[in-house]
Amino acid sequence: MPILNKEEAQKLLKKALSYSKAEECEVTLRGSESGNIRYARNSVSTAGEIGQMSLVVASSFGKKTGTASIDEFDDASLGKVVRRSEELAQLAPENPEHMPLLEPQVYKDSITYVQGTAAMTPDTRAEAVGKSIQVCKDAKLQAAGYLENTTDFDAIMNSKGLFAYNTGTDVIFTVTTRNEEGTASGYAARGFNDVSKLDTFTATKVACVKANGSLGARAIEPGKYTVILEPVAVTYMLENMFRGLDARSADEGRSFMSKAGGGNRLGEQLMDPKVTIYSDPFHPELPSPTWNREGQPYEKRTWIDKGVVKNLAYSRFWAQKKNVAAVPEPGNIIMEGGNESIEDMIKNTEKGILVSRLWYIRMVDPQTLLLTGLTRDGTFYIENGQIKFPVKNFRFNESPVIMLNNVESLGKPERSISVESYRSYLVPPMKVRDFTFTSLSDAV
Numbered sequence: 001m002p003i004l005n006k007e008e009a010q011k012l013l014k015k016a017l018s019y020s021k022a023e024e025c026e027v028t029l030r031g032s033e034s035g036n037i038r039y040a041r042n043s044v045s046t047a048g049e050i051g052q053m054s055l056v057v058a059s060s061f062g063k064k065t066g067t068a069s070i071d072e073f074d075d076a077s078l079g080k081v082v083r084r085s086e087e088l089a090q091l092a093p094e095n096p097e098h099m100p101l102l103e104p105q106v107y108k109d110s111i112t113y114v115q116g117t118a119a120m121t122p123d124t125r126a127e128a129v130g131k132s133i134q135v136c137k138d139a140k141l142q143a144a145g146y147l148e149n150t151t152d153f154d155a156i157m158n159s160k161g162l163f164a165y166n167t168g169t170d171v172i173f174t175v176t177t178r179n180e181e182g183t184a185s186g187y188a189a190r191g192f193n194d195v196s197k198l199d200t201f202t203a204t205k206v207a208c209v210k211a212n213g214s215l216g217a218r219a220i221e222p223g224k225y226t227v228i229l230e231p232v233a234v235t236y237m238l239e240n241m242f243r244g245l246d247a248r249s250a251d252e253g254r255s256f257m258s259k260a261g262g263g264n265r266l267g268e269q270l271m272d273p274k275v276t277i278y279s280d281p282f283h284p285e286l287p288s289p290t291w292n293r294e295g296q297p298y299e300k301r302t303w304i305d306k307g308v309v310k311n312l313a314y315s316r317f318w319a320q321k322k323n324v325a326a327v328p329e330p331g332n333i334i335m336e337g338g339n340e341s342i343e344d345m346i347k348n349t350e351k352g353i354l355v356s357r358l359w360y361i362r363m364v365d366p367q368t369l370l371l372t373g374l375t376r377d378g379t380f381y382i383e384n385g386q387i388k389f390p391v392k393n394f395r396f397n398e399s400p401v402i403m404l405n406n407v408e409s410l411g412k413p414e415r416s417i418s419v420e421s422y423r424s425y426l427v428p429p430m431k432v433r434d435f436t437f438t439s440l441s442d443a444v
Contacts, residue, residue: 002031002051003153006165012055012073013157019082022059022089024101025159028293029055032152037125040144042133047122059085063098066091097317101158102295111287112168117195118151120171125149128173132204136177139208145175149195156295166289171195172417176377177207178444179215185444186210187357187377189232191417191424193287210356210378217390219440220381226352226408227435228345228382231416234427236358239418241369241400242333242425245303247312247322256369256401257312264312271307271404274338278302279330285415286426288331296328303330337428338410345409345431347385354380354387369399374441393444394437406432
C-alpha cells in the first residue's frame with residue numbers, strides 16, 4: 001500500500017477533502033518503500049525493508065490554520081483527521097503571513113521514476129555490496145558502507161481544485177575503506193535515480209586507491225594553497241551556499257546574499273565568470289519533481305549566470321510583500337563545469353593540495369558564509385604536476401563565495417551526494433587558488 005499510483009492517490013485525497021467544512025483545506029499524501037543493507041569490517045551487519053504512508057490535512061478559517069496527520073486510511077479515520085485539523089485551526093492564532101491556497105496549476109510529468117530502481121530486491125542489494133566487499137578484501141582493506149534504495153510518491157489536493165502527483169526512485173551508496181591499523185582511509189559516495197548507473201565495484205576501487213595512497217601521510221605547514229577539490233569535497237563546500245539562494249533572508253540582512261545598507265545582491269557580479277549554477281527538473285543526470293510542496297511548478301531557472309546573481313527564491317508571501325513574482329526554491333542544483341579531468345588539473349599545478357573529501361562542516365559567519373571543517377579520506381601534496389606524497393589532514397576556514405572567486409579551472413560535472421542531507425547535487429571538480437588551511441589534524 002505505501003506506493004499509490006496517480007489515480008489511487010487522487011481518489012483517496014478526494015475522499016479526505018469531502019469531509020472538510022473549512023473555508024480552505026489542503027491534503028498531502030506521501031508514501032515510500034525502501035530497502036537497505038549496511039556492512040562493516042567486510043561483513044554485512046544489518047539489512048531491512050520498510051514501507052510507510054501518511055496523510056496530512058491543513059484546514060484554514062481566515063488566517064487561522066490547523067494541521068493534523070494520520071497513517072490510517074479508512075473512512076472513519078479520514079473523517080477524524082479532518083475534524084481534528086479543523087478543531088486545531090479554531091484554536092490557533094492568526095498567521096499574519098497566511099497565503100490563500102493555489103488555484104489549479106499545469107505540471108509536466110517528471111522523469112524521476114525508474115522501474116529498474118523500484119524493482120530492486122534484497123538479492124540485488126546484496127550482490128552490489130558483495131562486489132564492494134570483494135574489492136576491499138583483494139586490496140587487504142576493511143570496508144564499512146551503506147546502500148539504500150527508495151521508491152516514493154507525493155500527492156497534494158486542495159479545496160480550490162489543485163492536484164499534483166509525483167513518483168520517484170533513488171539509490172545511494174557510500175563506502176569508507178581503511179587498513180587494519182586504522183592509519184589510512186579512503187571514501188566514495190554515489191547517488192542516482194537509475195540503479196543501472198551505480199557501479200559499486202568501481203566506486204570501492206577508488207576508495208581503496210585513496211586508502212592505500214594515504215598511508216604514511218606527512219605533516220606540512222598550513223597556509224594558503226592552490227587546491228583541487230574532487231566532486232564530493234565540492235558538494236560539502238557548496239551545500240550551505242545552495243541553501244542560501246533565498247530573497248527574504250537576504251533582504252533581512254541574514255545571508256551572504258544581503259547587500260550592505262539593505263536589500264539583496266540580485267544583478268551583482270558575485271563570483272568568477274566561470275561559475276554558472278541552475279536548476280532543471282528534467283536534467284537527465286539529476287531530475288527532480290516538477291512542483292514543490294505548495295504546488296508551485298518548477299521550471300529550468302538560472303541562479304548564478306557567469307558569476308552574476310540572476311535569481312533568488314521568493315516565497316509567495318515575500319513576493320507579495322515586495323510586489324514581485326513568486327519564485328520557488330530550487331528543486332535541484334546543477335553547476336556547469338569544463339572539460340579538464342582531475343589528472344589534467346594535477347598536471348597543470350606547480351604546487352598544491354588534492355582534497356578527496358571534506359567533513360564536519362560548521363558555519364562561522366552566515367553573512368560572509370565563512371565555513372570551517374576538516375579534510376578527510378585522502379589528502380595529497382602536488383608538486384610540478386605530480387602527486388608527491390599524502391599529507392596529514394587540515395582544518396580549513398574558507399567561504400565558498402570567496403572560493404568561487406578564485407576558480408582557476410573546472411572539470412566535468414558529476415552527481416555527488418552529501419551524507420549530511422542525503423541530497424544529491426551535480427557539481428564539477430574544481431581547481432581554486434588561495435584556499436585557507438589554518439591548522440593540522442591528526443584525524444585519518
